Amino acid sequence: VNPEQAWQHTVSIDGDHTTIVLAGEWDMSSAAHLRNLLTMAVRMASVVTVDIGAVSFIDSTTITAFVNARNAAAATGCRFTLVNPARQVHRVLQVTGVLDMLTATPPSH
Amino acid sequence: MLRQPFTAATVTDLRHTVASLAAPVGLVGDAADDFVLAVHELVTNAVRHGGGAGHVEVRVLDDVLVCDVIDYGTEADGLSVRLSAADVPGGRGLWLAHRLTGTLLLTQRPDGLTASVTVCLVADQAGRHRTGNR
Numbered sequence: 140v141n142p143e144q145a146w147q148h149t150v151s152i153d154g155d156h157t158t159i160v161l162a163g164e165w166d167m168s169s170a171a172h173l174r175n176l177l178t179m180a181v182r183m184a185s186v187v188t189v190d191i192g193a194v195s196f197i198d199s200t201t202i203t204a205f206v207n208a209r210n211a212a213a214a215t216g217c218r219f220t221l222v223n224p225a226r227q228v229h230r231v232l233q234v235t236g237v238l239d240m241l242t243a244t245p246p247s248h
Numbered sequence: 249m250l251r252q253p254f255t256a257a258t259v260t261d262l263r264h265t266v267a268s269l270a271a272p273v274g275l276v277g278d279a280a281d282d283f284v285l286a287v288h289e290l291v292t293n294a295v296r297h298g299g300g301a302g303h304v305e306v307r308v309l310d311d312v313l314v315c316d317v318i319d320y321g322t323e324a325d326g327l328s329v330r331l332s333a334a335d336v337p338g339g340r341g342l343w344l345a346h347r348l349t350g351t352l353l354l355t356q357r358p359d360g361l362t363a364s365v366t367v368c369l370v371a372d373q374a375g376r377h378r379t380g381n382r
Contacts, residue, residue, distance in 0.1 A: 199341040206337045240334045
């Protein structure tokens, strides 16, 4: 882990279920990386769970990456869900109106 | 209190610097987090739409903490302070800055944009700072 870097992630793949664990601070400097990470996961798995329990900061560009991934997932029938938002992150998702869409588990087909 | 230039490469460091200013002037908890995120969104907007660089000025005026984010490129007709629908990817930055502080002021200059947010440093009896986030 680069101590200069404010964010980290791990990806674990179990069959067609990919779990991504994000940690630290995510902002515009990491948004392109996040977009690529989520886009690839949605393309390759039918269930993508993003654990954001260790994320301490998100901004509008992070939300953009989440919404893009959710839309791409919805278009292909992939289930994309954020789980475990901590207090401040939960507040930001709520105030921007995307919390329910990003954290609700849609009915499986 | 603080006058600091920024570019895309220094957005995260600048946020940490602004966050470090809050507690010494009595701004803590959610109000501090909200103010820091609001300033960060204005800086991000300046980097992405305002020519890629600018500077911030933070100061205390009486009981109010003021932050001006000055850039050299944002065009007024490209600014949106409305909230995007949930499934629309972008466009939440300025709205978020406004929602979190209740005080977004946008001033178009001939050579760019000045975006300002403020927060009252005197908490009410419930310990809440006066912002738009009620």
